[in-house]
Amino acid sequence: MAGEARKVGVVGLGAMGAGIAQLCVEAGVETIGREVTAELGERARDRIAGFLARKVEKGQLDARxxxxxxxxxxxxxxxxxxxxxxxxxxxxxxxxxxxQRLFAELERVCRPDAVLATNTSALSVTEIASAISTPERVVGMHFFNPAPLMPLVEIIRAERTADDAFETAYAFGERLGKHPIRCHDTPGFVVNRVLIPLLNDCVRVLDEARVSVEDLDAGMKHGAGWPMGPCELIDLIGLDVHVHASEALWAKLREPRMAPPPRLVAMANAGLLGRKTGRGFYRYES
Ligand SMILES: NC(=O)c1ccc[n+]([C@@H]2O[C@H](COP(=O)([O-])OP(=O)(O)OC[C@H]3O[C@@H](n4cnc5c(N)ncnc54)[C@H](O)[C@@H]3O)[C@@H](O)[C@H]2O)c1
Incomplete structure (x- = not known):
């Protein structure tokens, strides 16, 4: 197993997969993307082409x-x-x-030395790997959204991950120009384990301290040095995504801070999902 990944498959070309595929082709890696329909695949390719065209316009990439x-x-x-x-x-x-179904299928078709990585945010990499008879080749590669822009990738070692599979994934993260960090398979891995309860605390303080959304954001930016306020950040992540990740951490760790604050659940149920729907804590022009 292992060594350099010269040909890479990306399965699922939604928000994350398309971004990951873009990173791969920009890094010079031959990449094959699998979607459930040809139309979804084409749509992802169009989005990637659009992002690359914008980079050409900005002079960050030449047309060739x-x-x-x-x-x-x-x-x-x-x-x-x-x-x-x-x-x-x-x-x-x-x-x-x-x-699990997909990994079983991948195990059947891929070479025995191929490394199989999952970008899951909240599921256990070990449980995903348990669906196949060669769990030592399964590793987590957790990219952040938007993948082409966010520098971090968490490389996650599951219970039975082999060292060479782990190092292949780590080296590939570096090849993509990312900053990989190593960790073990625990709920939320590193960043979400810290960030999700922290953002939940921030939202609870909105009600406890009767501070406005704008003042809370200003407080954390100017008093704690955050590059953006917690409400702005939740709007960027998407309230649905945050609530879902929060519920997953709460289900696994049972710490009250992990549970999504009712205010966020109500906003998510009302379709106030943040930037992607034009309204969350703030309003956005489309
Ligand atoms: N959105 C985020 O902020 C974020 C960040 C890090 C990790 N993740 C994780 O990345 C994964 C994808 O998230 P997303 O936000 O890109 O979701 P998404 O809904 O935008 O994309 C998922 C895509 O997978 C496709 N798909 C479903 N089943 C498939 C199959 N069997 N084979 C091929 N394609 C299939 C769907 O058609 C869809 O296009 C999830 O595990 C999520 O937890 C998401």
Missing amino acids: ERDAALARLSLTTEVADLADCDLVIEAIVEELDAK
Whole structure:
């Protein structure tokens, strides 16, 4: 197992998978993206082409590099087409059953030395790996949203991850220009384990201290040196995504701070999801 990943598969080309595929092709890696329908795959390729076009406009990429990057991306709807990948990164829906089914399929079609990575945020990498008979090749690669812009990737060692699979994933994170950090498979891994209860505390303080959203954000920016306020950050993450991750941590750790504050649940249920719906704590022009 291991070594350098020369050909990479990305399964699921939604918000995260498309960003990860973009990083791969920009890093010069031949990449095959798998979606459930050809149309979803094409849509993801169009989004990637749009982001690269904007980089060309801004002078961050030249047009030939853009064309070469796009030429490295191929699309499929067949898992069997991932047979010759050195590394497959899964970024499908956040459901244990779906991920376990996919990993079982990947185990059947991929070479025995291929490394299988999951981008799960809140599921256990060990549980995903338990669906296959070669769990030593499964590792977590947790990118942050938006993947092309956020520098961090958490490389997660599950109970039975082999050292060489782990190091392949770590080296690939570096190859993508990311800052990888090493950790073990625990709920929330590193950043979400710290950030989610912290953001929940911030929201609770809105009610306790009867501080306004704007003043809370100003407080954390100017008093704690945060680059953006907690309410701005929750709007950026998406209230639905935050509530979901919070519920997952609460279910696993049972610490009251992990539970999503009722105010956030109510906002999420009302469709006030933040930037993506034009309104969360703040209003956004589309
Ligand atoms: N959105 C975030 O902020 C974020 C951050 C880090 C990690 N994650 C994790 O990344 C994963 C994907 O999240 P997302 O936000 O990109 O979701 P998304 O809903 O935007 O994308 C998921 C995509 O996977 C596709 N898909 C579903 N089943 C598939 C299958 N069997 N094969 C191929 N494609 C399949 C769907 O058609 C969809 O396009 C989840 O595990 C999530 O927890 C999300």
